[in-house]
Amino acid sequence: MNSKAYAQPHPEIGTELIxxxxxxxxxxAYVVLVHGLGEHSGRYERTGSLLADAGLFVRSFDLIxxxxxxxxxxxxxxxxxxxxxxxxxxxxAKGHGQPVVLMGHSLGGNLCLGYVLSERPxxxxxxxxxxxxxxxxxxxxxxxxxxxxIAPKLAIPxxxxxxxxxxxxxxxxxxxxxxxxxxxxxxxxxxxxxTSASELRVALGGLDIxxxxxxxxxxxxxxxxxxxxxEELDNVDRRVYEGLRHETLNEPEGPQVVAxxxxxxxxxx
Numbered sequence: 001m002n003s004k005a006y007a008q009p010h011p012e013i014g015t016e017l018i019x020x021x022x023x024x025x026x027x028x029a030y031v032v033l034v035h036g037l038g039e040h041s042g043r044y045e046r047t048g049s050l051l052a053d054a055g056l057f058v059r060s061f062d063l064i065x066x067x068x069x070x071x072x073x074x075x076x077x078x079x080x081x082x083x084x085x086x087x088x089x090x091x092x093a094k095g096h097g098q099p100v101v102l103m104g105h106s107l108g109g110n111l112c113l114g115y116v117l118s119e120r121p122x123x124x125x126x127x128x129x130x131x132x133x134x135x136x137x138x139x140x141x142x143x144x145x146x147x148x149x150i151a152p153k154l155a156i157p158x159x160x161x162x163x164x165x166x167x168x169x170x171x172x173x174x175x176x177x178x179x180x181x182x183x184x185x186x187x188x189x190x191x192x193x194x195t196s197a198s199e200l201r202v203a204l205g206g207l208d209i210x211x212x213x214x215x216x217x218x219x220x221x222x223x224x225x226x227x228x229x230x231e232e233l234d235n236v237d238r239r240v241y242e243g244l245r246h247e248t249l250n251e252p253e254g255p256q257v258v259a260x261x262x263x264x265x266x267x268x269x
Contacts, residue, residue, distance in 0.1 A: 001052040005042070010070060012081070017041065017068030018061045021048035027057035029101055029269050030093035032123065034086060035060065036106030037132075037193070038074060038158050040067025040180045047249045050258040056101075056265070059089055063108075067180045074185040075153060079192050080118075082111050087120045094121060099269040103127040103261075105249065106222060110196055117203050125268050126211040127261055130219055130246050133197045134226040141198065144191040152188035159190070160221045165247045201229060211236045212264045214257060216244030237264065 002022045010016040019041045031051055035041050041060035048058045064085055065071035076082065086102070093100045102123035104112030109131025116126055136144075147154075162172050162183075175181055213231070215224035217240050224240050231238040239260065244251045249258060 001049055003045070003048065003052070007068065013064050013070035015068070015070045016061055016085075018059065019044075019048065020060075021052035021058040023052045023055045023057060025055065027096075027098060028055050029057070029099040029124075029265060030096055031056050031058045031101045031103055032086070032089045032093050033058055033060040034102070034104035034108030034112055035063065035066070036104075036108050037185065038066070038182050039175070039178075042067065042180060043175070043178070044249070046254065047258055050255060051262065054262045056262070057093075057096075057098075059093065061085070061089060062180075063111075066182065072153070072186075073155070073182050075155075075189050076192055077188070079114075079196060083115045083118055083120060086111060086115045090115075090123055091121050093123075099124040101125045101127060101265055103129070104131065105129040106132050106246065107193060109133075109222075110193065110200065113200055113207070114196060116209060117200065117206050122209060124209065125265060126207075126209055127214070127265070128211065128227075128230075129214045129248055130216065130222045131213065131227065131230075132193065132222045133200050133230075134222055135198050135201055136194045141191075141194055144187070144194055148188040148191035153186050155184040155186050156190070157184055160246075164220050164245060166245055166250045167243075168250065168252055171247070171250045204229060204233065207233055208235065210268050212261065213238040214248055214261065215240045216246060216248045216251065217242045218244060219246045219248075221246040 005019045062069035100123040109128040
């Protein structure tokens with residue numbers, strides 16, 4: 001397995017940071033991996049390596065405003081810009097003539113789900129890890145909308161504690177000390193996340209590609225109950241891992257979760 005990280009020019013944000021994990025031989029599929037809120041692609045080193053060791057080429061990237069990419073820190077003026085960013089990598093992956101898997105965690109899962117429900121170029125398979133599609137109460141969304149209009153660029157702490165990510169204390173400490181992690185988002189960013197989660201739940205009937213959903217039973221950020229609506233779809237497989245928190249991929253049992261994802265991919269390509 002070979003890995004590398006590099007920056008490339010981006011027409012809107014100046015620079016986009018990309019990470020790739022390549023298998024030793026010819027890849028049998030390409031995985032485009034999308035990270036979650038406040039974090040960056042570098043937090044997927046173990047996951048990317050495990051996928052590459054199994055013969056998959058993995059490309060991840062730092063979202064607009066996140067990690068080593070340009071843009072105002074965790075702020076967005078148009079939600080579709082995230083989907084456009086994903087599209088550029090899906091199109092790149094499709095250009096290799098192999099099956100393409102779009103994989104996203106948390107906010108990344110939200111974005112990947114929204115992406116495949118849009119009119120953009122489709123991957124062959126979709127993998128969602130703890131996707132954030134939790135529907136907030138209407139009154140809370142209303143207050144968030146007002147706050148986002150009054151002070152759209154005001155950054156406030158993200159609504160979760162670091163110890164909710166994983167039971168592994170080293171993972172939590174690494175997250176807290178990581179200079180590329182940002183623990184605040186703007187009001188309009190948080191409002192856009194909540195809005196997109198509600199809109200996705202309405203649009204799920206349009207999900208028409210094989211999809212795997214992975215949840216931890218002890219996830220308090222994107223509760224597994226919020227994904228039960230996905231399990232009702234015929235083309236969705238769902239697995240809930242007992243005792244695991246939000247970042248199933250970064251739990252002590254993470255390698256087994258990745259192995260299960262690989263087995264599911266192999267069964268569908």
